Amino acid sequence: MSKAFGIGYNPVEVAKTVEKIVATEIDGEVARKYFGFASTKFYGGSATGYVTGCNLSCAYCWSWKANKTFIGSFYKPSVVAQKLTQIALSKKHVYIRLSGGEPTLVINHLLQVLDYVKAFGRSREMLFILETNGIMIGYDKLIAKKLSEYSFVIARVSVKGCSEEEFYMITGAEKSFFNLQLQAVKNLVDNGVKTIVVVMLSFCNKESFSQLIEKLTAIDTAMASNIELEYVKLYPNVLKRLCKKDLKPWIAIDPIKKEVVKLDEFNKLCRNRA
Ligand code: SF4
Structure with a gap:
């Protein structure tokens, strides 16, 4: 994977710009844009809210279009918590989660959602999976401290690549921001937040x-x-x-055939597309 390294964007600055677009105040609550709510099969069944907007641009992001075009509608945290807990109750799910974009953008919205889940009396029977790229938690350790107040939160930090260079290739962000992901893990662990690290190995x-x-x-x-x-x-x-970015995974999954795809096969798939 030899590639020339450019400068890349600053994902903390991107976060600030995106937050202005995907957040607004409604009735004294911090509302955020969502592009859907659903019951999903993840974690053996989870109620999922799809937030709009991210501060990274991962080459493999399935929701990149929603995040780039900022589709969706604004939802107040009280409504989000209500929708998530109702889906979970009706489907007997233990897990609730936010997916699609980065949930730690507009952090006060996220914290208000957690407050409402607690206020609805669901924090003992449900677990909130915080799927995050970690950038903002690494940048601002106060976020980890605040999250530690919610014992029903499990953070899943999805690390993009295994090095600064791989992080840049995947996200296009300035490579040193890779380290904020590791800092996020440290901030979470130091504050006693249950943390899982997910490594994109491909x-x-x-x-x-x-x-x-x-x-x-x-x-x-x-x-x-x-x-x-x-x-x-x-x-x-x-x-x-x-294929367009010439970014080649040494191993991948074909989600339709449910098969492993090795590098040779991936190259063949790209050639067939050309
Ligand atoms: S961090 Fe997640 S939501 Fe953001 S671009 Fe990467 S894969 Fe998509």
Whole structure:
């Protein structure tokens, strides 16, 4: 994976710009744009709200179009919490989650959603999975401190690549921001938030992967048992974008055939598209 490295964008600055577009105040609450709510099969069944807007531009993001075009409508946290808990109750799900974009943008919205879940008396029977790229939690450690007040939150930090260079290739962001993802893990662990690290392995090499594991276990020796590996899923629009960017996973998953796709096969798929 040899590529020239550009400067890349600053995802903290992008976050500030995106927040202005995807947040507004309604009746004294911080509302955020969502492009849907659904019961999904993730984690064995979870009530899911799809937030609009992200501060990264991962080459394999399935929701990139929604995030770039800012589709959706504004929802108050009280309504979001109501929808999520109602879906979970009706489907007997334990898990509720936000997906689609980055939930830590507009942090006061997220905190208000958590407050309402608690106020509705659901925080003992439900778990909130916070799927995050970690950038803002690494940038502002107060976020981790605030999250620690909600014992029903489990953070899943999705680390983009295993090194600064792989992070840049995947996201196009300035490579040093990779380290904010690791800082996020540290901030969460230091504040006692249950944390799982999800590593996108498809673009890592052996060396960068082992270095990442060393860094994560240096943060917390118990972290080794809380690391999950993820492989890029070649949905048609993801395949198209990876081929166009010449970004090649050494291993991927065909989500339709449910098969493993190795590099040779991936190259063939790209050639067939051309
Ligand atoms: S961090 Fe997640 S939502 Fe944001 S671009 Fe990457 S994959 Fe998409």
